[in-house]
Amino acid sequence: xxxxxxxxxxxxxxxxxxLALALITYFVFQSxxxxxxxxxxxxxxxxxxxxxxxxxxxFGLLPMIVGSLWLTVGSLVIGVPLGIAVAVFMVELAPPRLxxxxxxxxxxxxxxxxxxxxxxxxxxxxxxxRSTFGGPGLSVLTGAIILxxxxxxxxxxxxxxxxxxxxxxLRDGALALGxxxxxxxxxxxxxxxxxxxxxxxxxxxxxxLGETMAVIMMIGNALIIPYSxxxxxxxxxxxxxxxxxYATGAHRDALFATGVVLFVLIMLLNGIATAFVRxxxxxxxxT
Amino acid sequence: xxxxxxxxxxxxxxxxxxxxTMVLLTLIVGIIMVRGLPSVTWEFLTxxxxxxxxxGGILPTILGTVALGLVALLIATPLxxxxxxxxxxxxxxxxxxxxxxxxxxxLAGVPSIIFGLFGFIFFxxxxxxxxxxxxxxxxxxxxxLPTIIRTAEEAIMTVPQAYRDVSYSLGATRWEMVTTAVLPxxxxxxxxxxxxxxGRAVSETAAVIFTAGTALNLPVSPFxxxxxxxxxxxxxxVExxxxxxxYATGAVLIITILxxxxxxxxxxxxxxxxxxx
Numbered sequence: 001x002x003x004x005x006x007x008x009x010x011x012x013x014x015x016x017x018x019l020a021l022a023l024i025t026y027f028v029f030q031s032x033x034x035x036x037x038x039x040x041x042x043x044x045x046x047x048x049x050x051x052x053x054x055x056x057x058x059f060g061l062l063p064m065i066v067g068s069l070w071l072t073v074g075s076l077v078i079g080v081p082l083g084i085a086v087a088v089f090m091v092e093l094a095p096p097r098l099x100x101x102x103x104x105x106x107x108x109x110x111x112x113x114x115x116x117x118x119x120x121x122x123x124x125x126x127x128x129x130r131s132t133f134g135g136p137g138l139s140v141l142t143g144a145i146i147l148x149x150x151x152x153x154x155x156x157x158x159x160x161x162x163x164x165x166x167x168x169x170l171r172d173g174a175l176a177l178g179x180x181x182x183x184x185x186x187x188x189x190x191x192x193x194x195x196x197x198x199x200x201x202x203x204x205x206x207x208x209l210g211e212t213m214a215v216i217m218m219i220g221n222a223l224i225i226p227y228s229x230x231x232x233x234x235x236x237x238x239x240x241x242x243x244x245x246y247a248t249g250a251h252r253d254a255l256f257a258t259g260v261v262l263f264v265l266i267m268l269l270n271g272i273a274t275a276f277v278r279x280x281x282x283x284x285x286x287t
Numbered sequence: 288x289x290x291x292x293x294x295x296x297x298x299x300x301x302x303x304x305x306x307x308t309m310v311l312l313t314l315i316v317g318i319i320m321v322r323g324l325p326s327v328t329w330e331f332l333t334x335x336x337x338x339x340x341x342x343g344g345i346l347p348t349i350l351g352t353v354a355l356g357l358v359a360l361l362i363a364t365p366l367x368x369x370x371x372x373x374x375x376x377x378x379x380x381x382x383x384x385x386x387x388x389x390x391x392x393x394l395a396g397v398p399s400i401i402f403g404l405f406g407f408i409f410f411x412x413x414x415x416x417x418x419x420x421x422x423x424x425x426x427x428x429x430x431x432l433p434t435i436i437r438t439a440e441e442a443i444m445t446v447p448q449a450y451r452d453v454s455y456s457l458g459a460t461r462w463e464m465v466t467t468a469v470l471p472x473x474x475x476x477x478x479x480x481x482x483x484x485x486g487r488a489v490s491e492t493a494a495v496i497f498t499a500g501t502a503l504n505l506p507v508s509p510f511x512x513x514x515x516x517x518x519x520x521x522x523x524x525v526e527x528x529x530x531x532x533x534y535a536t537g538a539v540l541i542i543t544i545l546x547x548x549x550x551x552x553x554x555x556x557x558x559x560x561x562x563x564x
Contacts, residue, residue, distance in 0.1 A: 002462070003460050003461060003462055006462045007373075007377055007461075007462075009369065010369045010370075010372055010373035010377055011373055011377075012369075013365065013366045013367075013368075013369025013370045013373060014369065014370040014373040014374060014387050015387065016366045016369075016370060016432065017370065017387065017390045017391040017394050017432055017433065017436065018386060018387055018389075018390030018391075019390075020390070020394055020429045020432065021390045021393050021394050021397075022390075023405070023409065024394075024397065024401065024402070024405045024429070027405055027408050027409045027413070028401060028404055028405055028408070031404075031408050081304070082304050082307065082308065085300065085301045085304030085305065086304055086305050086308050088301055089301050089302065089304065089305040090305075093298060093301060093302065093305075094305070102305070102309065104548065104552055105309060105312055106308070106312075107548055107552075108312065108316070108544070108545065108548055109308075109312050111486055111490065111544045111547070111548055112315065112316070112490070112541065112544060113489070113490030113491075113492070113517050113520075113540055113544070114490065114492065115490075115492050115517050115520055115521045115524070116315070116319060116520075116537055116540060116541065117315070118521075118524075119319075119520070119524050119533065119537060120315050120318065120319075122524060122525075123524075123530070124318060149311055149315075152308060179290075180290045180291065180293075180294045181294060181298075182290075182293060182294035182297045182298065183290060183294070185297075186297070203396075206396060206398075207398075209398070210398025210399070210400065210401075211398070212398070212399065212400040212403075212492075212493040213492040213493050213496075213521055216525065217521070217524065217525055237398065237400045237493075240400055240403075240404065241400060241403075241493055241496075244403070244404070244407065244497055245496075245497070255404070256404060256408070259400070259401055259404045262398065262400070262401065263397070263401055266396060266397065266398055266401075267393065267396070269396075270392070270393060270396040274392065
């Protein structure tokens with residue numbers, strides 16, 4: 001009897017995560033979907049003006065979508081080559097002592113609160129870029145560089161696992177044939193680890209797309225469609241973070257509707273990443 | 288360029304990337320520490336903020352952070368360990384376990400602002416908890432649940448099968464086997480996950496600011512609104528209240544995370560050392 005009760009209790013605990021996901025999906029959609037249906041999905045996504053308190057209010061997400069796109073792509077341009085290079089370094093090149101020292105360091109990079117990154121962008125990088133390139137400083141470029149650093153740990157961790165999983169026999173065989181170490185890395189190891197590396201990039205993309213507070217601190221929060229990386233912007237997430245505190249009525253519904261769009265995008269990305277490796281959504285840090 | 292030269296060039300680039308990463312980390316931590324540590328005094332840690340945080344200390348935000356973290360762990364730890372035990376010891380792969388795993392993995396991928404939206408509409412409004420320790424802690428509990436499940440599962444799976452066999456052969460029931468053979472051996476790994484989850488609670492902002500609020504008062508009950516250290520840091524910086532206090536709060540945040548990471552690593556190393564025997 002007791003055993004049976006325990007096993008039922010454990011099952012209930014195990015259902016907790018699933019229930020949480022269901023609740024989150026239900027409540028976010030319930031609050032956001034009606035407005036999307038009212039405005040029309042296409043109008044909502046392609047509208048160029050966001051003026052939720054005007055009469056009549058305008059709910060156009062395009063500036064935020066373009067902002068998110070700029071920022072995500074920009075952070076990948078910075079983070080992906082750097083992250084993959086570090087992953088290759090950790091597995092193939094690093095002297096064991098150095099690797100032992102770098103592993104906790106990268107872990108710390110993952111643990112540093114995102115607001116600290118945002119603060120560095122705000123107080124150090126933005127003034128630096130302003131004096132170098134002109135412009136407002138708080139811009140897509142500032143956000144992309146810092147976000148690129150922020151997604152490094154996810155990219156390194158998952159790429160490293162994928163590179164480590166390449167069978168020794170493959171590389172030993174190639175080395176025995178007289179190839180240089182670099183030829184083995186670029187011709188055998190990276191192509192073999194490709195799916196894991198792609199998954200790491202997609203998860204990094206998810207992190208960049210989902211980051212909120214750090215982004216608010218760095219990108220200037222201008223509701224325009226940026227056409228240059230030196231311009232300020234607003235993203236899907238930063239707009240929710242900025243306006244949720246005081247939004248009411250349809251304005252608040254519109255923020256939840258933005259959340260619905262974000263939620264669907266992230267779930268799509270996670271789904272794609274899952275297709276590339278078996279258990280990727282367990283990035284070492286999450287979002 | 289022949290193969291050797293190419294290799295030299297490629298390896299030089301990879302070394303540069305690795306060293307650049309270390310330099311960036313050192314810079315980020317270094318800048319905050321150098322500018323923040325001088326203001327981190329005993330009075331700063333134990334004082335209450337005055338004039339929106341321009342003067343005084345950060346005690347309420349430290350207490351708020353600890354309270355939120357504790358509520359989150361109090362809920363997520365039993366749920367997460369229970370879930371891990373169920374998935375590893377009580378069932379085989381089935382449609383149900385696949386659904387549970389899907390739920391866990393998806394939850395791990397949900398961005399924190401979505402948790403913030405959900406916590407705000409569900410805990411704060413729908414369940415009428417208001418901005419409070421309870422609402423923030425519950426939101427955080429859902430956020431860290433996947434981490435606890437995963438680390439507990441991994442820890443349990445590394446327990447040698449022989450432990451279970453011996454336990455059963457002595458006449459133990461399944462639950463007796465789990466509590467006497469599996470859990471003690473998996474404990475350090477499980478605790479590591481719990482410690483890292485506390486770290487996430489400390490560094491989180493987006494999910495917390497809309498569920499626990501931004502009040503600077505000392506918390507008195509689970510229904511008190513609180514401002515965590517990370518939220519305080521964010522507000523000091525974004526509203527330009529005090530750069531000096533922001534750096535100091537940032538330094539305290541980084542030291543906290545550093546201690547949490549060191550603690551977790553020490554546990555992991557102990558497990559590895561034990562297994563090596």
